[in-house]
Amino acid sequence: MTGTTGDSRSLGEIVGDLTNDLTTLVKAELDLARTELKSEAAKAGKGAGMLGGAGVSGLLALILASFALSYLLDNWMPVELAFLITTLLWAVVAAVLAARGRSELKKSNPQLPKTQRTLKEDAAWVKAQKN
Missing domain, CATH: 1.20.5 (Single alpha-helices involved in coiled-coils or other helix-helix interfaces)
Known part of the structure; x- marks a missing residue:
């Protein structure tokens, strides 16, 4: 903005300045949201990867526990x-x-x-x- 008073500008100039300021504000907000979203998505991706690894590890533990139970029962039955x-x-x-x-x-x-x-x-x- 040029710093002039509202009286010396025409209505078209005021509307134009307002439109430019609003556009700049919206772009800045979108950039901020995009930056925050990227950061949060990276954190969520790491967490999801760790949960996936935990799921695979849990499945392997479940399989091995099933074999252990079966071999334990084998002591009393075929x-x-x-x-x-x-x-x-x-x-x-x-x-x-x-x-x-x-x-x-x-x-x-x-x-x-x-x-x-x-x-x-x-x-x-x-x-x-x-x-």
């Missing part, structure tokens, strides 16, 4: 029966988790009602500003 019991145990766990997961998915509401409501309020506000 090895085939011990492995069958371990397999049936994990099948029951999988069925229970699948049933719980399905019921949780049925409870979810993918329509995002709060977001839809606020977007409608924003649209109403914009319409009110036009009038």
Whole structure:
């Protein structure tokens, strides 16, 4: 801005300056948001990678624990029966988790009602500003 008073500028100059200032402000805010988002995405990526590694490690531990259980049961029964019991145990766990997961998915509401409501309020506000 040139630092002149509002009286010496025409209405077109004032609107032009206001438009330029608003554009500059929006660009600066978008740059700030982009910078913050990149930083947070990098942190989230590291965390997700570590959780993935933990999942793989947990799966390997589960497999080895299943073998250990089967060989422990082998002390009292044939090895085939011990492995069958371990397999049936994990099948029951999988069925229970699948049933719980399905019921949780049925409870979810993918329509995002709060977001839809606020977007409608924003649209109403914009319409009110036009009038």
